[in-house]
Amino acid sequence: MTTKPRRGRPLKNAQENRDTKAELIRSGLEQLTENGFASSGIDPILKRVGVPKGSFYHYFPSKEAFGLAVIESYANYFANKLDTYLLDVNTPPLIRIKNFANNAKTGLERHHFKRGCLIGNLGQEVDLLPESFRPVLINVFMEWQNRIADCLEIAKANHDLSQSTDCKKLAECFWIGWEGAVSRTRLVKSIAPLDNYFDNFIASLPR
């Protein structure tokens, strides 16, 4: 190990390093939920955090690795949000899903329909992205699907759903329609399509 003093900017300490990395991910989340990946430059993300362009590769080996870190961060955040609502044992299972939907609607409105679903955005442009993104995005949808399926299974056990319900398939349908509804809600800048979609989903459940 060399003991010779480094030239140039002093190395940040490990804590500061982690903080900057977390801030870059947070800034990337904002940028990518609004604009997707293919047309998002790194520049506005760095600018918000105040990191010079040349330093980016100090934190992430590539734009691809950065994108994957942003997806992981979003997936964790969203899985926690889903668990908050879907594992709420004091609430009937179908109402848990409704409570999640209401929370998501509030979020869309708060950001004036500018921010959508990161996974939906990236899924839409997946053919333009590094091929490593595809299985990661599919897996995030699977994790969400499993959570909704588990909640539907409880509804089925409670006889709120028909005993012939295929909860996994129905949960896939839920997310397919959900992503379409978030996209339409952003297009028309109104919560009405998401309301219409969700009300129809609940009303048309097999009883």
Place this chain on the structure above:
Amino acid sequence: MTTKPRRGRPLKNAQENRDTKAELIRSGLEQLTENGFASSGIDPILKRVGVPKGSFYHYFPSKEAFGLAVIESYANYFANKLDTYLLDVNTPPLIRIKNFANNAKTGLERHHFKRGCLIGNLGQEVDLLPESFRPVLINVFMEWQNRIADCLEIAKANHDLSQSTDCKKLAECFWIGWEGAVSRTRLVKSIAPLDNYFDNFIASLPR
């Protein structure tokens, strides 16, 4: 009016001009159904048609005008496709919708899930597009929705649907879910999500 002879390349005749314009729109359709607008350069579109970059503005005043022409062309093509299936008086109305879905599925497979729905793609990235695109995209969805709603009304008149069905709302739900299903089908490169979505749509109709 000047009678002085033009310098430079001879003006193409009107027919050739129209043909090149149509070819540019066709090439734009391919490019934009695969990649969307924001990250699509004009260059690959011109290259496919063999039009030099400097000549683009001979055919279209701007990239925005070109995008709108591509949307119009796609909307016309798709409206005709819908009419082919949904106005087929020899087929029960819900089967007409199924026939349209089967045709669309064949198209997605034929293009190896590379090409999606132009309107869905552009809707997803609408915040990055010229603001003039938003009402145009909303209007295209409305035209599709009206066509499905009319077909559902026939099903209702035939007592294939409950008399309390709000066909306009249900038609909006159809397209919301459809766009989500096309997006997921492209992500997983399999027709399974579109099949799951469509089967569930038909099975859960109010009878």
